[in-house]
Amino acid sequence: MPMNEGPKHQTAPPLLAVADALDRILNGLVPSDTEICKLQDVRGRALATDIAARLSLPPAAVSAMDGYAVRAADCPAPGARLTRAGESAAGRPWNGSMGKGEAIRIFTGAVIPDGADTILLQEDASATGETDGATITVKEVPRKGQFIRPAGLDVSAGDMILTAGTVMSARLIALAISAGHTEASIWRRPNVGILSTGDELVPPGGTPGPGQIISSNATYLASFIAACGAVPIDLGIARDRPGAVLSCVRAAPAPLDLVVTTGGASVGVHDHIVDDLSASGTELGFWKIAMRPGKPLIHGRIDDIPLLGLPGNPVSSAVCANIFLRPAIARLSGADHHPQMIAARLAIDLKANDRRQDYLRATLDYDSQGRAVVTPARKQDSSMISIYAGANALVVRPPFDEARQAGDMVMVMPLDPLL
Amino acid sequence: MPMNEGPKHQTAPPLLAVADALDRILNGLVPSDTEICKLQDVRGRALATDIAARLSLPPAAVSAMDGYAVRAADCPAPGARLTRAGESAAGRPWNGSMGKGEAIRIFTGAVIPDGADTILLQEDASATGETDGATITVKEVPRKGQFIRPAGLDVSAGDMILTAGTVMSARLIALAISAGHTEASIWRRPNVGILSTGDELVPPGGTPGPGQIISSNATYLASFIAACGAVPIDLGIARDRPGAVLSCVRAAPAPLDLVVTTGGASVGVHDHIVDDLSASGTELGFWKIAMRPGKPLIHGRIDDIPLLGLPGNPVSSAVCANIFLRPAIARLSGADHHPQMIAARLAIDLKANDRRQDYLRATLDYDSQGRAVVTPARKQDSSMISIYAGANALVVRPPFDEARQAGDMVMVMPLDPLL
Numbered sequence: 001m002p003m004n005e006g007p008k009h010q011t012a013p014p015l016l017a018v019a020d021a022l023d024r025i026l027n028g029l030v031p032s033d034t035e036i037c038k039l040q041d042v043r044g045r046a047l048a049t050d051i052a053a054r055l056s057l058p059p060a061a062v063s064a065m066d067g068y069a070v071r072a073a074d075c076p077a078p079g080a081r082l083t084r085a086g087e088s089a090a091g092r093p094w095n096g097s098m099g100k101g102e103a104i105r106i107f108t109g110a111v112i113p114d115g116a117d118t119i120l121l122q123e124d125a126s127a128t129g130e131t132d133g134a135t136i137t138v139k140e141v142p143r144k145g146q147f148i149r150p151a152g153l154d155v156s157a158g159d160m161i162l163t164a165g166t167v168m169s170a171r172l173i174a175l176a177i178s179a180g181h182t183e184a185s186i187w188r189r190p191n192v193g194i195l196s197t198g199d200e201l202v203p204p205g206g207t208p209g210p211g212q213i214i215s216s217n218a219t220y221l222a223s224f225i226a227a228c229g230a231v232p233i234d235l236g237i238a239r240d241r242p243g244a245v246l247s248c249v250r251a252a253p254a255p256l257d258l259v260v261t262t263g264g265a266s267v268g269v270h271d272h273i274v275d276d277l278s279a280s281g282t283e284l285g286f287w288k289i290a291m292r293p294g295k296p297l298i299h300g301r302i303d304d305i306p307l308l309g310l311p312g313n314p315v316s317s318a319v320c321a322n323i324f325l326r327p328a329i330a331r332l333s334g335a336d337h338h339p340q341m342i343a344a345r346l347a348i349d350l351k352a353n354d355r356r357q358d359y360l361r362a363t364l365d366y367d368s369q370g371r372a373v374v375t376p377a378r379k380q381d382s383s384m385i386s387i388y389a390g391a392n393a394l395v396v397r398p399p400f401d402e403a404r405q406a407g408d409m410v411m412v413m414p415l416d417p418l419l
Numbered sequence: 420m421p422m423n424e425g426p427k428h429q430t431a432p433p434l435l436a437v438a439d440a441l442d443r444i445l446n447g448l449v450p451s452d453t454e455i456c457k458l459q460d461v462r463g464r465a466l467a468t469d470i471a472a473r474l475s476l477p478p479a480a481v482s483a484m485d486g487y488a489v490r491a492a493d494c495p496a497p498g499a500r501l502t503r504a505g506e507s508a509a510g511r512p513w514n515g516s517m518g519k520g521e522a523i524r525i526f527t528g529a530v531i532p533d534g535a536d537t538i539l540l541q542e543d544a545s546a547t548g549e550t551d552g553a554t555i556t557v558k559e560v561p562r563k564g565q566f567i568r569p570a571g572l573d574v575s576a577g578d579m580i581l582t583a584g585t586v587m588s589a590r591l592i593a594l595a596i597s598a599g600h601t602e603a604s605i606w607r608r609p610n611v612g613i614l615s616t617g618d619e620l621v622p623p624g625g626t627p628g629p630g631q632i633i634s635s636n637a638t639y640l641a642s643f644i645a646a647c648g649a650v651p652i653d654l655g656i657a658r659d660r661p662g663a664v665l666s667c668v669r670a671a672p673a674p675l676d677l678v679v680t681t682g683g684a685s686v687g688v689h690d691h692i693v694d695d696l697s698a699s700g701t702e703l704g705f706w707k708i709a710m711r712p713g714k715p716l717i718h719g720r721i722d723d724i725p726l727l728g729l730p731g732n733p734v735s736s737a738v739c740a741n742i743f744l745r746p747a748i749a750r751l752s753g754a755d756h757h758p759q760m761i762a763a764r765l766a767i768d769l770k771a772n773d774r775r776q777d778y779l780r781a782t783l784d785y786d787s788q789g790r791a792v793v794t795p796a797r798k799q800d801s802s803m804i805s806i807y808a809g810a811n812a813l814v815v816r817p818p819f820d821e822a823r824q825a826g827d828m829v830m831v832m833p834l835d836p837l838l
Contacts, residue, residue, distance in 0.1 A: 039623070043642045044837055057804065059627055064802065090731075091619025091659070093630035109619060109731070109802075111630040154803040161805065170642035170838050174635040174733055175808035182624040200510025200528060204458070205601040208478055211512035211530040216593040223462045223589035240510070312509075312528070314593055343789030370762030370830050383483065383528075384573040385476065386580065389594035411789050418463055419589050 015290040017399075018323060018357050024285070025299060025324055028306055031187040031334040032257060038183050039176055042168045044229045045186045046335035051162040054180030057154035061112040063088075064147040068103040068125060068136055069116035072144035080138040084127070088113055103136045112148055119147035155179055167335045187334030190257035193305075194221045195235040195248050197263040197273060198312055203237065216385070217262040217310075217317050224321050225260075227418045228329040235259070238273075245276035249302050256305050257332050260325060261298070263312025273309055277302055290399055292356040293382035294320040315388045319359050322394070322419065341396065344372035344412045346404055353401040364393035364412055374412050391415060434709040436818075437742060437776050443704070444718060444743055447725055450606040450753040451676060457602050458595055461587045463648045464605045465754035470581040473599030476573035480531040482507075483566040487522040487544055487555055488535035491563035499557040503546070507532055522555045531567055538566035574598055586754050606753030609676035612724075613640045614654040614667050616682040616692060617731055622656065635804070636681040636729075636736050643740050644679075646837045647748040654678070657692075664695040668721050675724050676751050679744060680717065682731025692728055696721055709818055711775040712801035713739040734807045738778050741813070741838065760815065763791035763831045765823055772820040783812035783831055793831050810834060 034048040063069065074082055082103035088094040090109035098104055098115035106112070106119065124140035155161060161179055162172060168184075176184065201215035202208045215237060222232035233254055238244035238261075249259055264273030277284050277300045285299035293316035298309025308325060310317040322339070330337035344364060360376040367373055376395050377387045394413045404410060453467040482488065493501055501522035507513040509528035517523055517534035525531070525538065543559035574580060580598055581591060587603075595603065620634035621627045634656060641651035652673055657663035657680075668678055683692030696703050696719045704718035712735035717728025727744060729736040741758070749756035763783060779795040786792055795814050796806045813832045823829060 040638050040641060043646060055627065055633065057632075058802070059632065060630070062802075064800075088630070089619075089659075090617055091630055095629070109632070149800070149802055153800070154805050167836070169808075169836060170639050170646065171737060171804075171808045171810075171834075173642055174639035174737070175804050177623045177635040177638050178633050178733065178804050180633060198509055200508075204596045208474065210514075211479070211507070211510055213476075213478065213528070214474065214597050214599060216596040219459050219596050220589050220593035222459060223592055227462060227589060240508075314597065318590060318593070340785060341789050342785050342791065366759060366761050370760050370828075372761065381483075381568070381572070383477070383481075383568055385590075385594050385597050386573050389588075389590045391590075409789075415590075417586070417588060 014288055015355065016287050018289060018291050021287060021289050021297065021299075022324060022327060025308065025328055026331050029258075029328055029331040031332055032190070033188050034185045035188050036183050037186045039168075039173050039181060042173065042184060042186050043170060045168055045189070046330075046333050047162055047164050047166045047168065048185040048187050048334055049164050050160055051176055051179075051181060051184060053155045053157050053159045053161050055155075055178075056152040056157045057178055058149055058151060060151050062149050063106045063108060063110050063112060063119050064149050065119055065121055066107050067119050067121040067147070069098065069106045069113050070103050070118050070120045070142065071098070071100070071116060072118040072142060074101055074103075075118070075120060075138045075142055077141060078138055082136045082138070084132050084134040084136055086113070086132060105130075117148075118142045118144050121147070165335055190230045190329060190332035191233050191254050192225045192230045192329065193233045193235045193249060193252050193256040193259040194218050194225070195238055195245065195259060195261045196312075197238045197240065197245065197261055199240045201237050216314055217312070220314065220318060221260060221262070221321060221325075224318075224325070224419050225329065227416070228326055229333050230329045242275055243279070245273050246280055246302065249305070258328065259302055259305050259307045261307065261309045262317045264298070264309060273298060277307065290356045291319075291323070292358050294323070294359075295356065297324070313382055314385045315361075315382045318388055319394065322413070322415065323359075326419075339413050341411050341413055342372060343409045344374035344393075346395075346406055346408050346410050347373055347375040348406050350376065350395075350397070350404040350410075352403040353397045353399065355399045357399055358395070358397040358401075359413075360395040360397065361387050361391040362393045362395045362412065363391060364414055372412065374410065392417070433707055434774065435706050437708060437710050440706060440708050440716065440718070441743060441746060444727065444747055445750050448677075448747055448750040450751055451609070452607050453604045454607050455602050456605045458587075458592050458600060461592065461603060461605050462589060464587055464608070465749075465752050466581055466583050466585045466587065467604040467606050467753055468583050469579055470595055470598075470600060470603060472574045472576050472578045472580050474574075474597075475571040475576045476597055477568055477570060479570050481568050482525045482527060482529050482531060482538050483568050484538055484540055485526050486538050486540040486566070488517065488525045488532050489522045489537050489539045489561065490517070490519070490535060491537040491561060493520055493522075494537070494539060494557045494561055496560060497557055501555040501557070503551050503553040503555055505532070505551060524549075536567075537561045537563050540566070584754055609649045609748060609751035610652050610673050611644045611649045611748065612652045612654045612668060612671050612675040612678040613637050613644070614657055614664065614678060614680045616657045616659065616664065616680055618659045620656050635733055636731070639733065639737060640679060640681070640740060640744075643737075643744070643838050644748065646835070647745055648752050649748045657683075659683075661694055662698070664692050665699055665721065668724070677747065678721055678724050678726040680726065680728045681736045683717070683728060692717060696726065709775045710742070711777050713742070713778075714775065716743070732801055733804045734780075734801045737807055738813065741832070741834065742778075745838075758832050760830050760832055761791060762828045763793035763812075765814075765825055765827050765829050766792055766794040767825050769795065769814075769816070769823040769829075771822040772816045772818065774818045776818055777814070777816040777820075778832075779814040779816065780806050780810040781812045781814045781831065782810060783833055791831065793829065811836070
């Protein structure tokens with residue numbers, strides 16, 4: 001077969017839009033099963049169920065300040081005198097009932113005693129001492145009800161405080177704990193197999209022979225996948241021969257929810273992923289996506305496991321991981337990931353774009369007024385891993401975007417600092 | 420002693436500016452020691468040394484495209500014919516020397532054969548077959564030198580590719596691996612002890628009695644500290660009695676690089692952290708910081724371990740963790756952390772601010788044009804953990820900031836999605 005007729009297994013239109021490719025990838029993915037996790041262990045993971053508060057916050061009306069719990073009616077004017085009859089501290093409430101003309105010493109977070117309706121700030125009063133029986137003299141008349149936090153001000157028992165699919169942060173964990181929970185039902189971390197392909201690859205630490213390079217994609221993806229909350233599973237390097245991909249996947253040390261390959265997506269005669277996928281049956285997409293870098297992408301199933309075939313070029317592979325793999329892992333984890341797109345002022349001119357959506361490696365800065373300024377790297381060669389490694393954002397240019405000048409606003413996708 | 424004379428141990432001016440407090444906190448902190456780590460394990464951690472490339476990238480000149488390695492002089496016009504004399508694939512270079520009138524089939528990433536100076540794209544040629552001896556006919560005349568990536572285009576052996584203090588991301592790990600490294604010298608993760616204080620606290624999962632609340636700060640801080648790359652060490656809950664703080668710290672299961680306490684910083688008579696700190700000697704700062712929430716902060720050393728005393732209120736504690744603890748952990752980890760401040764359009768009016776720097780819990784969104792819009796929560800009561808948990812940003816208002824109207828630009832500190 002002549003080489004110029006294009007890819008052998010093309011099943012999609014010649015150039016697939018990025019959004020369409022993402023839709024198709026996500027469409028086949030669902031989270032598998034759930035597990036009960038202690039809340040301290042769920043940071044970055046998605047809730048499988050809604051969570052309702054078990055407790056009200058605060059559980060009873062409490063003071064917002066240090067001072068005295070009083071009746072406003074007893075404090076009509078500066079000089080009014082009250083008698084200290086007890087003390088309510090956080091964790092040590094006063095259990096009596098406050099009589100007329102009495103004041104209860106109170107501290108922030110302490111329960112409001114029965115009979116009190118107002119907090120007299122300690123700086124708005126003078127006291128003859130710190131013991132019961134002391135005389136408290138009003139200096140500033142309090143507003144009735146001031147500095148009292150009613151029971152349930154923050155959360156009422158039974159309120160839905162978190163919804164299924166929420167990715168838990170430290171602060172959401174704190175909320176769930178405050179509301180009486182210690183654990184939650186969480187979607188299991190997906191197992192994501194990582195398979196590099198190519199005769200040119202030498203494992204990290206090896207010595208490249210003529211024409212060989214160190215394989216960095218697998219380590220990159222393992223770190224990326226772990227940071228996204230999934231479990232990376234190393235499937236090794238498949239060499240360029242028929243059956244190698246299939247046998248590496250079948251030798252996986254754990255059941256896989258997704259297989260990610262790198263390389264083997266170009267039309268060179270040395271690429272066998274597509275043949276292996278065909279041999280393993282079912283669907284197969286060998287896509288040319290309207291994006292730069294990262295045009296070739298394989299999408300299919302291998303032994304009924306969803307497969308995403310990223311380009312072998314490290315920069316293309318990394319960009320595609322951000323665009324396709326991160327949302328895919330989120331979906332398998334029970335969450336949704338939508339990359340944040342922000343407007344930034346261009347620091348340099350850009351020529352008109354062609355029909356591929358461009359992801360320019362760039363540096364995003366904020367000036368002293370907090371305005372975003374983005375500087376695309378001068379060299380955008382997708383083979384240059386140092387440029388990508390040093391970038392903190394991608395300028396996203398739609399297909400056929402017109403020429404842009406320094407000062408124009410463009411859309412930018414910040415790169416996660418850990419990815 | 421009357422209660423109205425202010426804190427007992429005040430050693431700093433009545434209201435300390437946030438930036439000054441941070442400077443003083445960071446001033447005493449240095450990373451301790453280093454360890455050699457495998458690169459796959461260093462995501463989020465800071466390099467202790469610079470790293471130079473061991474290998475050049477690419478190690479030899481390679482093709483950027485699929486096609487034929489040729490001499491440009493042999494392709495003067497469409498219709499020129501060449502003879503296929505071999506094949507150079509990624510990982511399988513062609514080791515001969517290309518003669519006049521010859522072409523070497525070549526694939527992306529493959530080494531350029533001796534004698535070739537140009538890549539003729541496969542779509543710019545036709546071939547009578549895929550075996551040596553086939554005739555290659557030029558359809559489009561190539562530009563001399565095109566699609567050749569010279570050796571060292573990306574990185575040259577000996578280039579400094581990473582500097583000490585860099586926090587490693589997946590993409591920087593990939594760069595270091597590509598350049599021939601498998602491990603790096605990394606600052607050890609600091610051990611950060613977490614000690615809650617207060618008689619009102621019930622451990623997570625307990626049943627609060629009258630006046631009690633569930634302790635959420637310790638779990639929040641453990642998750643926060645781990646996400647910042649340090650090792651959280653649970654020191655339990657110190658009750659409100661003299662010596663409790665000291666004995667909890669001394670019972671720590673590991674040597675500590677920092678102790679973080681919550682609570683005990685207000686002027687209530689039930690707070691004993693300050694007394695314990697005094698008893699343990701050395702410096703002691705009991706600060707009132709010009710910020711809201713989070714005015715009271717303790718800074719000192721306990722048994723010569725740096726101590727940061729956050730407020731007991733969960734929201735104040737969390738805000739102070741972002742402002743003070745996160746940079747402190749970065750410093751102890753050999754890195755620097757400067758929170759990103761961005762400009763965003765206010766969605767609502769704000770009254771003039773007083774003398775305290777305000778951190779308003781807020782929702783930061785980007786509109787379809789990528790413009791930042793920020794909506795402060797209607798309730799800013801610092802006791803309301805649900806408001807903080809649901810926020811994704813803080814509007815930072817300097818002291819005495821004038822009244823602002825919807826549409827004005829304000830400075831915003833996005834909250835880390837995991838913190």
